[in-house]
Amino acid sequence: xxxPISKFKYECAVEFSSGNMVRLPVYFAxxxxxxxxxxxxxxxxxxxxxxxxxxxxKLILLxxxxxxxxxxxxxxxxxxxxxxxxxxxxxxxxxxxxHSPSTPLNxxxxxxxxxxxxxxxxxATSIQTDYKCGWCxxxxxxxxxxxxxxxxxxxxxxxxxxxxSGDCPLPIITSISPTSGPTTGGTTVTLTGSxxxxxxxxxVEVSFGASSCAVGDIFYIPGTTIVCNTTESDTxxxxxxxxxxxxxxxxxxxxxxxxxxxxxxxxxxxxVFPLYGPKSGGTVITIKGAxxxxxxxxxxxxxxxxxxxxIRIIKYTDIVCITQPRHEGSGLVQISIDAATLFGDGxxxxxxxxxxxxxxxxxNTIPV
Numbered sequence: 001x002x003x004p005i006s007k008f009k010y011e012c013a014v015e016f017s018s019g020n021m022v023r024l025p026v027y028f029a030x031x032x033x034x035x036x037x038x039x040x041x042x043x044x045x046x047x048x049x050x051x052x053x054x055x056x057x058k059l060i061l062l063x064x065x066x067x068x069x070x071x072x073x074x075x076x077x078x079x080x081x082x083x084x085x086x087x088x089x090x091x092x093x094x095x096x097x098x099h100s101p102s103t104p105l106n107x108x109x110x111x112x113x114x115x116x117x118x119x120x121x122x123x124a125t126s127i128q129t130d131y132k133c134g135w136c137x138x139x140x141x142x143x144x145x146x147x148x149x150x151x152x153x154x155x156x157x158x159x160x161x162x163x164x165s166g167d168c169p170l171p172i173i174t175s176i177s178p179t180s181g182p183t184t185g186g187t188t189v190t191l192t193g194s195x196x197x198x199x200x201x202x203x204v205e206v207s208f209g210a211s212s213c214a215v216g217d218i219f220y221i222p223g224t225t226i227v228c229n230t231t232e233s234d235t236x237x238x239x240x241x242x243x244x245x246x247x248x249x250x251x252x253x254x255x256x257x258x259x260x261x262x263x264x265x266x267x268x269x270x271x272v273f274p275l276y277g278p279k280s281g282g283t284v285i286t287i288k289g290a291x292x293x294x295x296x297x298x299x300x301x302x303x304x305x306x307x308x309x310x311i312r313i314i315k316y317t318d319i320v321c322i323t324q325p326r327h328e329g330s331g332l333v334q335i336s337i338d339a340a341t342l343f344g345d346g347x348x349x350x351x352x353x354x355x356x357x358x359x360x361x362x363x364n365t366i367p368v
Contacts (some may be wrong), residue, residue: 011062014109016055023062054110116145118194119168121223126163127198128222134163165202166248171195173259176241180263180294183233186339187295189213189262191226191243193254198222202246208262209239230338233264265291269344272333276350279328285309285349287319287335295338304349305331326351 012024112133116122119135122145126133136151137143139158151161162168173193181187189208197203200220206213206228213228220226226243233239238261243254269289277283285304292300293314302309302321309321319335330350335342 013060013062015058015060017057021060054108054115056108112145112147116223118223119143119145119162120165120171120195120198121145121221123163123165123168124198124222134161135168136161164248165198166250168195168247170252171197171243171245171254173241173243173254176260176262178295179260180265180291181230182291182294182337182340183236183264183266184339185211185230185232187230188299188338189228189230190219191228191241192224193243194224195245196223196226196243197245204244204246204251205242207242207244209233209235209264211235211239230262232339236264236266238263263294265294267291267294267335267337267340267342269333269335269342269347272344272347272349275347276352277323278354279326279351280354281323281325283323285321285323287321287333287344288317289319289342290317292316292319292335292337299338301336303332303334303336305329305351323349323351328353 013021014024015021110129110131112122112125112131115125115131115133122133122135125131125145132147133145134148134151135143136146137160138151139156146161148161151159171193172195173191175192177190177192178187181189191206199222200215200217203215203220203226206215206226208230211231211233213230215226215228218227241254241259241262244251245253267289268291269287271288273286273288274283277285285302287302293316297314300311300314300319302311302319304323305326307324307326309323311319311321313320328351330348333344333347333349
């Protein structure tokens with residue numbers, strides 16, 4: 001390393017993917033000897049500008065003349081660098097090479113506050129990434145995801161910082177979608193809320209009234225989202241939705257008085273018109289019934305004689321669809337709503353020959 005001779009000095013710089021560079025002061029362990037320490041402060045780097053709460057950046061060492069006319073850049077080559085978090089006062093790095101710099105030292109800048117909005121998701125983020133995030137219970141009542149240095153200081157000694165899931169607030173469900181489904185079950189429901197566990201294994205049970213809802217792990221988002229599939233229910237009407245979450249050796253539940261409700265219904269088909277149309281398709285079919293628009297309407301299917309009918313409108317009492325091409329023949333009218341399969345009693349749809357025109361008469365008309 002070139003010595004920091006007179007008229008030259010060292011600086012550290014953090015380079016963002018946008019090309020912007022923030023310069024940082026440099027300190028030496030003793031009398032300009034290695035190791036070099038880069039002083040990092042959130043006053044110099046505005047992490048609030050990070051679009052997703054985190055960004056991978058490059059650390060560069062600068063050898064700069066005091067008059068600003070000369071500048072040399074050396075990239076660090078340590079591939080096992082520890083992450084840089086928002087208020088870490090120092091971070092030591094190895095000596096940069098003078099020639100043929102290889103892979104640069106990449107770091108991750110992150111802002112706990114932007115990464116998580118509830119206690120469970122905050123702790124999950126810390127576990128998944130090894131970031132130093134925890135939940136800060138502030139005296140003001142405006143709690144947030146933070147690091148301990150930001151949460152507790154001389155001026156904020158009444159705040160409380162935790163990294164233990166057992167300290168998180170009770171789970172809350174704020175919304176469910178869809179809000180209804182057939183009593184036969186099979187409805188995929190998304191529950192959104194806060195503090196819904198830090199891992200899917202924390203979700204002990206989801207109940208819709210007296211029936212369970214089977215939890216899947218594919219679409220689970222720590223702290224905020226649970227996706228489950230309803231099972232068969234003996235109850236018709238609105239039922240309370242409850243979630244049980246494991247917290248260390250304790251199981252906590254959402255408040256049933258505040259939870260949204262799910263409505264179990266029994267869909268029915270009363271009539272289908274018309275019951276025949278040309279084999280080339282294009283016939284507009286109207287199906288009358290009840291509770292036809294429950295569940296995820298986009299998943300509802302209609303078949304006429306084994307061929308899908310393209311749905312255009314779904315209402316509580318009506319489904320309007322357009323037939324697709326098929327060879328001549330007849331078959332049942334079938335509607336599938338999740339695990340419910342409906343057949344119109346005694347109703348069959350018939351594909352007929354396409355109409356043929358032999359002549360038009362008269363060929364001349366009197367203009368109006």
